[in-house]
Amino acid sequence: MSTLAPASGKRATTREMILEHAYAIAIRDGLEGLSIGSLALDVGMSKSGVFAHFGSREDLQLAVLELGQRRFLEQVKWPALQLPRGLARLRAIVGRWVDWVQEYQSGCVLQTAASEYDGREGVLHDAVVKQQSGWRQEMCRTVTQAIDNGELAADIEARQLAFEINALMLGLHHDAALFGFDEARRHVLAAFERLLASCSPAASGRNPS
Amino acid sequence: MSTLAPASGKRATTREMILEHAYAIAIRDGLEGLSIGSLALDVGMSKSGVFAHFGSREDLQLAVLELGQRRFLEQVKWPALQLPRGLARLRAIVGRWVDWVQEYQSGCVLQTAASEYDGREGVLHDAVVKQQSGWRQEMCRTVTQAIDNGELAADIEARQLAFEINALMLGLHHDAALFGFDEARRHVLAAFERLLASCSPAASGRNPS
DNA sequence: CAAAAGAACGAACGATCGTGCTATTTTATG
C-alpha cells in the first residue's frame, strides 16, 4: 500500500490526460466531430486503449461536456462569487465571460454542443438542456440580487435581462469567430453598459419589462 | 423540340427534389450530418444516382447552404423591401425573421452552418462568412436609411445596432430550441422595442454609441 | 521474487463514409 501513484491512481491520471486532448479536439470540431480514432492518434495510444477509459463514445462526449462546464464555472462563476452579491458580481460575470469567449474563440464547447444537440433527443441533449437552464437560472439569481440591493430597478424581469445578456454573449461568440474578436467585444461591452443604464433604478425610461 | 418537360428539364427537376430532402435533413442534423447514403435512402434513389447530381459532398453542402440563403431572403428580405426604406422596413425584417426562426425551430441551416464552419477553413467556411457578412451589411444599410430618415438618432452606429439585433435573433434561436419558442419570442420582441426606443431621435438617453 | 490485477495493445467485426467505374434503364431526338 505504499502507493507512490499520484494520489488519484494511474487510471484517473491518464483518463484526465485523454480528456484534455478530447476537449481540445471538441473545441475545433465539436462533440460530433470527436472520434475515438483521431483522439487515440492524438494522445499516442491505441483506439482500444482510449476506448477502455470510457464505456462508449457517448460517455466520452458527456465527459468532455462536463469538463467544459467545469472549466466555465471555474473561470467565470467562482471568481465572481468573491464579489458582493448584486451588480458588482453581475459585471464580474460578464467581464469574465467575455474573456472566456476570447480564450476559446474558435468554439466554446458549451455553445457548440448547444447547437449540435438542441434538435435531437438523447443523453447529450438532456445534459445540454440541464447545463444551459442551470446557468440561466444562476444568471437570473444574480440579477434578482442586484434588484434586491436596489442597484437595478424594481420592476425588472430577471428572466428578460438574463435572456438579453445571454444573447449578447451569443452574438460575441458568433461575431468573434466570423469577423474578429476585437470589434465584437466593443459591441458587446457597449450594449451591456447601455442595457444596465436602462435598467438603473434612477432611469425614468422603459425597463426590460 | 416539343419538350413537354417542365421547362427546366428533368435533370434540374430531380436535382431540386433531392435538394429539398437534403435541406430537410440539414435542418435536423446540420450540413456535417448530411450524408449521401441517408439522403439517397430518403429520396428513394441509389447513392450513385444522387451523387451524380452533385460533383461531391462538398458541392451538395454548398447547394443546400445556398438554398437556405435563398429561402431566408425570400421569406425575410424580399417582402420587407416592399415597405418604405427606414424604420418600417427594419421592423418588418425583424418581424419576419422571428417568423423564420419559428418555422425552422429545430435548426436554421444558416445559423447551424455558421457554428459548424466558423472554426475550420475551406469552401464552406468561406461561403458562410460571405453569407453572414453580406446579410449584416444589408442590416447596416437598413439601419442607416432609418437614420437618414430621421427615424433613429443621428449619432447611432449602424454596425453596433445591427450587431445587437443579430444577437437578439441568436438568442431567440438558442432559447426557442432549448426552452420553447413562445417565451423566447416575448423576450426578443420586448428587447427589440426597448432597443428601438433608446435609439429614437427624441430619446435623451444614451444611444448605442 | 512470485502472483494477482490492471492497463494498453493489436486485430478484427460489421457498418457506413465518399467516390469512382460500368451497365442498364429511361428519356429525348431525327
Added chain:
DNA sequence: CATAAAATAGCACGATCGTTCGTTCTTTTG
C-alpha cells in the same frame, strides 16, 4: 420506330467509424 443521349442503378474500392475480444505488457500486491 430507331437511335443517340442522358439519368439512374449496381458494384466495388479504400477509409474510417464504434465496438468487442483475447493477448501482452506494466503495475501493484502478498
